[in-house]
Amino acid sequence: MTEKKNRHIAFICSKGDLDMAYPALIMGWAALGNGVDVTIFFTFWGLDMITKDRCNKLEMAPVSKTSMKMKMMGLPTGNLGIPNILGIIPGMTAFTSWFLKKEMKKLGVPPIKEYIEMLSDGGAKLYGCKMTVDMFNIKKEDFLPQVNDVVTASDFIDMTEGAEIVFI
Amino acid sequence: MATVLDTIEFNEEGFMTDPNTWTKEIGELIAKEEGIENLTENHWIIIDFCRKTGEETGKAPTLRQITTGTEISTKELFALYPKGPAKKVAKISGLGKPEGCV
Numbered sequence: 001m002t003e004k005k006n007r008h009i010a011f012i013c014s015k016g017d018l019d020m021a022y023p024a025l026i027m028g029w030a031a032l033g034n035g036v037d038v039t040i041f042f043t044f045w046g047l048d049m050i051t052k053d054r055c056n057k058l059e060m061a062p063v064s065k066t067s068m069k070m071k072m073m074g075l076p077t078g079n080l081g082i083p084n085i086l087g088i089i090p091g092m093t094a095f096t097s098w099f100l101k102k103e104m105k106k107l108g109v110p111p112i113k114e115y116i117e118m119l120s121d122g123g124a125k126l127y128g129c130k131m132t133v134d135m136f137n138i139k140k141e142d143f144l145p146q147v148n149d150v151v152t153a154s155d156f157i158d159m160t161e162g163a164e165i166v167f168i
Numbered sequence: 169m170a171t172v173l174d175t176i177e178f179n180e181e182g183f184m185t186d187p188n189t190w191t192k193e194i195g196e197l198i199a200k201e202e203g204i205e206n207l208t209e210n211h212w213i214i215i216d217f218c219r220k221t222g223e224e225t226g227k228a229p230t231l232r233q234i235t236t237g238t239e240i241s242t243k244e245l246f247a248l249y250p251k252g253p254a255k256k257v258a259k260i261s262g263l264g265k266p267e268g269c270v
Contacts, residue, residue: 035252121242
């Protein structure tokens, strides 16, 4: 068999919203399942995904989530979204976050922390962004033990030569 | 060399089209084609689980269903079936491509 370079997908996770945390985890896991190498670089708010006391507390605010219709919650409101003005009511973000978590759980989707563990066990390489770590005064000990290292943007570019890069 | 695999029908992606014609011997032969020379006891725990799921639901289980349904950890699953366990396990078990995402 001829040796050819294995396919490699690198994800850049820059968001800390619950709904923006899942895409890379789901795609990354599917990639590992299909024998594709996976690297994930967490930067800015995306670092929440690998921070011990934040990863399972990610939230999704209803404001400006135009695709989230009230009918998803079983209300007979047709195509009406959640009015942005309601988003300022205390507890609304907690409610929409709870709702999303509940729906994900129904599909057997694990919480973020467990997902990170699965990805790491499956061979994905996980890195924190050095600049963001310096900016927010985060320590390496604050991260989940599955995080391989804290690296610079330049390091990330070096280690993903030839990879397909997905920015989220 | 002609093997029993020549009499089996596979789809374009290499999955068996009729799971009912699967036997352990066929599983072993497909495993060899997938680069796994010897199926150990833990390989079989996974295959047995897949066969059982296939019989019950008509579908191949996802990787997470395998790890939550057996005593096999994610790490071990990837070690037993390296480079793409999702498809590999389903192929060896004579099932179709797993449909779930997790």
